[in-house]
Amino acid sequence: MTNALVITAPEGMPWIEFTREFDAPVGALFNAHRDPDLVRRWLGPNGYEMTIDHYDFVSGGCYRYVHHAPDGGEYAFRGTFHTVREDEFAIQTFEFEGAPDQVAIEYLWFEDLGSGRSRLRGKSIGPSVESRDAMIASGMEKGMREGYERLEALCA
Amino acid sequence: MTNALVITAPEGMPWIEFTREFDAPVGALFNAHRDPDLVRRWLGPNGYEMTIDHYDFVSGGCYRYVHHAPDGGEYAFRGTFHTVREDEFAIQTFEFEGAPDQVAIEYLWFEDLGSGRSRLRGKSIGPSVESRDAMIASGMEKGMREGYERLEALCA
Numbered sequence A, B: 001m002t003n004a005l006v007i008t009a010p011e012g013m014p015w016i017e018f019t020r021e022f023d024a025p026v027g028a029l030f031n032a033h034r035d036p037d038l039v040r041r042w043l044g045p046n047g048y049e050m051t052i053d054h055y056d057f058v059s060g061g062c063y064r065y066v067h068h069a070p071d072g073g074e075y076a077f078r079g080t081f082h083t084v085r086e087d088e089f090a091i092q093t094f095e096f097e098g099a100p101d102q103v104a105i106e107y108l109w110f111e112d113l114g115s116g117r118s119r120l121r122g123k124s125i126g127p128s129v130e131s132r133d134a135m136i137a138s139g140m141e142k143g144m145r146e147g148y149e150r151l152e153a154l155c156a
Helices: A026-034 A036-042 A129-137 A140-155 B026-034 B036-042 B129-137 B140-155
Strands: A006-008 A015-022 A049-055 A062-068 A074-085 A089-096 A104-114 A117-125 B006-008 B015-022 B049-055 B062-068 B074-085 B089-096 B104-114 B117-125
Touching (some): A026 A036, A074 B074, A129 A140, B015 B129, B026 B036, B026 B104, B026 B117, B026 B140, B104 B129, B117 B129
Antiparallel strands (some): A015 A117, A062 A074, B062 B074, B074 B089, B089 B104
């Protein structure tokens, strides 16, 4: 892949920042985050199935979904959408139910690069440095990288 | 007041933590956060009127309200409730609309101290150290202290 996922996790701070470019228009990138029928086709690591309880990608909406691992394990996530602005910006909360009450707040910027290309930037802020470090140790980067590769194929 | 508000804002981190005890049972303290007719009687600095557009203090709910200053100024706030557990715990997002997209995530712990007393602990995490520092510089501490004094009187 030429469009690499770049994650930075500054030492001693509770957040990660990430960026990735896509060979896809910003509208397609945004829509793949809004439409639950598309979301479940790209979000999460390779080989997992995803089921969505509810997913209402509007300001004040909320979501819950489950990743089903090949070994039968289930990993549920839930949150609220504080702000959603079409083709531009979103803020959501994010909780892995296996680590209850460790809730991150995530900022997503959708940027039009022209010529049918776009950039996704994100900042995810955990409740503590320890919580952020545990999120990284969980294999977050591999799941994000694989998910965004499937997202790019979906938007192409 | 013997029940002082204590706020800590560690240098170089994006959060504040605060704690305050109340001469009130934990159920009354929680209910004063849940019932919008009570919320508008204590939340905010002295001398302000508060109007509530909506306020649904349940997991997945959301809120928006406006503080009306004595000089006619209006200050609107909105957010979502990620988690609400009765007499125990809440997580919410918090945005002052005058500083759009600077959204904090706030944790609140409601603790029963017995003998009709309780403790409120909170942690508010901003999107950056600069945003946290701007929140403090805005007079946040005075507004919180005055609001909690009215809350204690309301619960008594």
